Amino acid sequence: MRDTTHHSGLEPMKGNANQRSPFTSFKDDENGSLVIFAVIMILMILTMGGIGVDLMRSERDRATLQHTLDRAILAAADLDQDRAPATVVNDYFEAAGLESFLSNVTVQQGLNYKTVGAQAQSITTTAFMKLAGVDSLNATASGVAEERIANVEISMVLDISGSMGDGNKMGQLRTAATSFVNTVLSPSNEDLVSVSLVPYSQHVNAGPKIYNELNVNHRHNYSHCIEMADSAYSETELDLSVQYDQMQHFQWNYPGWNQLTDTICPRYSYERITPFSQDASALNAQIAQMQPRAGTRIFMGMKWAAAMLDPAFNPVVNALANSNDIDSAFSNRPAAFEDVETLKTVVLMTDGKNSSAQRIKSWAYDSSSDYYHWSRYNLWYYLYRNVNSYHRGNYYWWKYDAAQGDALLDNICDASKEAGIVIWSIGFEVDDHGANVMENCASSPSHFFRVEGIEISEAFDAIARQINQLRLTQ
Structure with a gap:
């Protein structure tokens, strides 16, 4: 029998209905x-x-x-x-x-x-x-x-007391101080750096030029020291309005004969202050002449050093410049403490510590004949030979002792640091007490040098190098 069922010319594909195209598979593949x-x-x-x-x-x-x-x-x-x-x-x-x-x-x-x-x-x-x-x-x-190199004002304070005669101390000081002067007064520093040399022993001899510019109760022409009240050591200024008594000219330390070479006020020209100098040769010549004397008054040396950095001292400096006793380039010194272009610094050196001091009582030192008498006789030489031992105490009194000297030194050092003065101190073969006193005076512990022998030259050289400091500014 003939199949009469109608068939389309298109036959469906055989296989999995869920099968995807290769492109879709590639797109969705996460492997x-x-x-x-x-x-x-x-x-x-x-x-x-x-x-x-x-x-x-x-x-x-x-x-x-x-x-x-x-x-x-x-x-x-x-x-x-x-x-x-x-x-x-x-x-x-x-x-x-x-x-x-x-x-x-x-x-x-x-x-x-x-x-x-x-x-x-x-x-x-x-x-x-x-x-x-x-x-x-x-x-x-x-x-x-x-x-x-800023304008630099230096006060160099050198101990020339009797103990500097021990060994070769004085020779070593001369070498060190000379090197210092040559370093800070190099030709490139001309008219910029001044050095005031302040030798001290029992007192400080201002020298006739400075002395004559001060208001002094003048008594004699043997030497040129002035007496200051204790209160003067609490400030850097040397008050020019005050009348100062001239220091008595006599010697009290007694070696057994009528010695007068170690008078309380130093009497020789090389013991005088040399103010505001840039003449290295002249300063070195003065240093070369220095000899050890008796007694140590560190506080007096420091007071003069500070006073010569205080602007109140300018009238004296200006007068000395006008008389050609210092370079005219320094006539306006000391500069104001606020002057940022000026460095004020003290180099303070000692080999000992403050010692005691005597003065003749006023009744025995009040006339020209008294001044002349004591310029000819050592105090104790005269007393031992002419005055009964029970009455010798009527002739003198003790003005300072070591503790007073230390206190006055502390005062003037503190006043100087407060004013902005940089203090370098050198203890040259000092004992522990002397080292402590000098370290306290310095601007900081790093500004203090405790040295032995030839190390003093290293200390002075190190300080001198601080004047010229290189720095990166950015």
């Missing part, structure tokens, strides 16, 4: 996706590490440039450097093989300063950052070095 993520992360880590390497290379180059530049400008700014500053800087970079990176050198110079600035730049080609579009990194170095 291997972590591998892709890992590759991306590794690339990112390598890139970040590479950036770090590039940055470190650039910083290495910058540090090398900066180190070379700092050394170069410090050397070029040295006031003792004779070569042109730009030449010095170029030579440093050339020696380091970095001359092509030096871009600029600036120089400013004046009478008392030299400022040298420089800039350098290198370009570091990147190895990894170029992937981020950064092909190079700039390494820049710059700096300014300055050596400046």
Whole structure:
């Protein structure tokens, strides 16, 4: 029988009805996706590490440039450097093989300063950052070095007491002080640095020039010391309105004969104050003449040192300049304490400690004949030979003892530091008590030197070097 069922010409496909096309399968296939993520992360880590390497290379180059530049400008700014500053800087970079990176050198110079600035730049080609579009990194170095000699007022206070005659102390002091003078009064410091030399023993001889500018109750012409009230040691100023008594001219320490070489007020020309000098030869000649005398009054030396740095002393200095006794360049000294361009400093040296002192009672020292008498006779030589032992005490009294001297020294040191004066102190073969007193006087413990023998030269040299200080200003 014939099948009459109608069949279409299109037959359905055989197979899985859920089967997808290859494109759909590829799109939706998640196999291997972590591998892709890992590759991306590794690339990112390598890139970040590479950036770090590039940055470190650039910083290495910058540090090398900066180190070379700092050394170069410090050397070029040295006031003792004779070569042109730009030449010095170029030579440093050339020696380091970095001359092509030096871009600029600036120089400013004046009478008392030299400022040298420089800039350098290198370009570091990147190895990894170029992937981020950064092909190079700039390494820049710059700096300014300055050596400046400010106006400097120095009071150098030297102990020439009797104990300086022990061993070779005086010779060692002369050598050290001479070296100090030569250092601070170098030719480059002309008209900028002044040195006031203040020798002291039992007293301080102001010298006739300074003495004549003061208001003094004048008694004799044998020497030129003045007596100050204890209150004067609480301030740096030497009050020019006050009338001072002239120190009695006599000697009380008794060696067994009528000795008069160690009078309380030093009597010889080399024992006088030399104010505001820049004549190294004259100062050194005075230092070379110094001889040890009797007694130690550190506080008196320090008072005069401070007074000559106090602006209230200017009328005296101005008068001395007008009479050509000091250089006219210093006629306006001492400068005001507020003057930022002026350094005021004291170098205070001793080999001992404050000692006691006698004075003749006023009834025995009140006429020209008395002044003349005691200029001819050692006090104790006369008393032993002419006065009964029961009555000798009527002729003298004790003005100071060691404790009073220490207290007065503390007062004047404190007043000086409060005023802004920098105090360097040197204890030359001192005992512990003397060292403590001198350290307390100094501006800080690092400003105090306790030395033995030839170390005194090292101390003076170290202090002298502080006048010229190099510093990086940026």
